[in-house]
Amino acid sequence: MYLIDLLNPFAYAMKLRRWLYRKGKIKSVKVSVPVISIGNLSMGGTGKTPLTLYVGRYCIETLQKKTAIVLRGYKRKTSGYLLVSDGKNIIENVDKSGDEAQLYTREIPEAIVICDEDRVRGAQNAILLGAEIIILDDGYQHLRLKRDLNILLINSEEGIPTVLPLGSGRESFSAAADADVLIQTNFEEHKHTPLKFEEKLVAQIQTILSRVNLYSGDDEVDALPEILSGEKVLAFSGIAHPERFERSLATVAASVIPYRLRDHAEYDIEVLEKIASKATAEKCNFIATTTKDAVKMLDSYRAMQRKDPSLLPLAVVYSDLQFIRGEEILLRRIKDLIRT
Numbered sequence: 001m002y003l004i005d006l007l008n009p010f011a012y013a014m015k016l017r018r019w020l021y022r023k024g025k026i027k028s029v030k031v032s033v034p035v036i037s038i039g040n041l042s043m044g045g046t047g048k049t050p051l052t053l054y055v056g057r058y059c060i061e062t063l064q065k066k067t068a069i070v071l072r073g074y075k076r077k078t079s080g081y082l083l084v085s086d087g088k089n090i091i092e093n094v095d096k097s098g099d100e101a102q103l104y105t106r107e108i109p110e111a112i113v114i115c116d117e118d119r120v121r122g123a124q125n126a127i128l129l130g131a132e133i134i135i136l137d138d139g140y141q142h143l144r145l146k147r148d149l150n151i152l153l154i155n156s157e158e159g160i161p162t163v164l165p166l167g168s169g170r171e172s173f174s175a176a177a178d179a180d181v182l183i184q185t186n187f188e189e190h191k192h193t194p195l196k197f198e199e200k201l202v203a204q205i206q207t208i209l210s211r212v213n214l215y216s217g218d219d220e221v222d223a224l225p226e227i228l229s230g231e232k233v234l235a236f237s238g239i240a241h242p243e244r245f246e247r248s249l250a251t252v253a254a255s256v257i258p259y260r261l262r263d264h265a266e267y268d269i270e271v272l273e274k275i276a277s278k279a280t281a282e283k284c285n286f287i288a289t290t291t292k293d294a295v296k297m298l299d300s301y302r303a304m305q306r307k308d309p310s311l312l313p314l315a316v317v318y319s320d321l322q323f324i325r326g327e328e329i330l331l332r333r334i335k336d337l338i339r340t
Contacts, residue, residue: 005172011163014171021143028146029120034337037147039140042161043168045240046153047185052137054321056108059133068126071137073098073115075264084113102295119145152179156192203326210320216313217305228253234279234287238265257282267297288315
């Protein structure tokens with residue numbers, strides 16, 4: 001615990017809340033299928049979405065289990081229980097679901113995706129729809145639903161920050177004691193030191209570019225990231241840490257011009273026209289964005305391209321997780337859940 005957190009009433013309140021759950025003074029609800037929670041101790045930007053996709057694909061493709069992803073649905077224009085996908089059809093659009101839920105439906109179409117602030121209710125409804133495994137996205141602080149595997153992500157670039165409102169932390173590092181697995185994200189071997197925490201599994205991962213979808217009018221091309229090699233690219237995004245996206249593009253592109261919007265930004269024609277104008281003014285060859293942004297603006301931009309063929313091609317950039325160490329042990333822990 002940082003010295004400044006010792007003076008922070010919110011840090012103490014969160015610590016007391018966790019202690020009350022740990023001691024059973026406040027009860028957690030156990031559901032009938034295994035629950036995997038993926039979360040962090042800071043306000044976003046630790047890599048929850050890529051890891052949720054990774055775990056979801058493993059549960060569906062390797063373990064052959066009907067899997068549900070349950071999340072709050074941050075910045076959605078609805079509240080309460082919302083079935084976004086039943087694992088066969090996308091039922092709700094991005095405005096109603098928020099960008100993260102919509103991304104899950106498109107990247108893992110076989111997954112049930114549910115938004116609900118009440119994670120217990122969301123999990124129970126997922127089970128009624130046939131879910132055999134439930135993944136809680138951003139679930140580390142949602143203690144009312146008992147979890148069978150508690151995964152805590154720690155961003156290697158920032159560690160555990162000071163707790164709100166004095167910093168961007170949700171809880172102090174003492175909360176890590178409740179994790180079954182700690183994963184250091186954005187890890188660079190020559191730059192960061194592997195954590196050691198009691199007897200818990202600690203893994204390290206990094207995110208690498210995997211492919212690019214290029215859109216120009218009605219044309220769509222699936223390509224390797226090297227298609228941007230030697231090109232000048234305008235990189236626009238509305239995510240927590242846009243500099244990481246820009247750095248990843250810089251590994252292939254000759255020049256990257258940042259265009260940053262607020263986290264979970266909304267897109268309309270006016271915003272897209274400003275992006276396109278900036279790219280033209282900078283004499284870029286492409287504009288590029290993240291998959292999380294693309295679910296909110298791709299259709300609109302393609303409609304603009306059809307009306308104006310001179311608009312630059314759009315590159316939607318995909319990333320994959322790469323484990324430096326700990327992958328086999330983590331997957332074994334997940335596999336063991338279905339044997340109990």
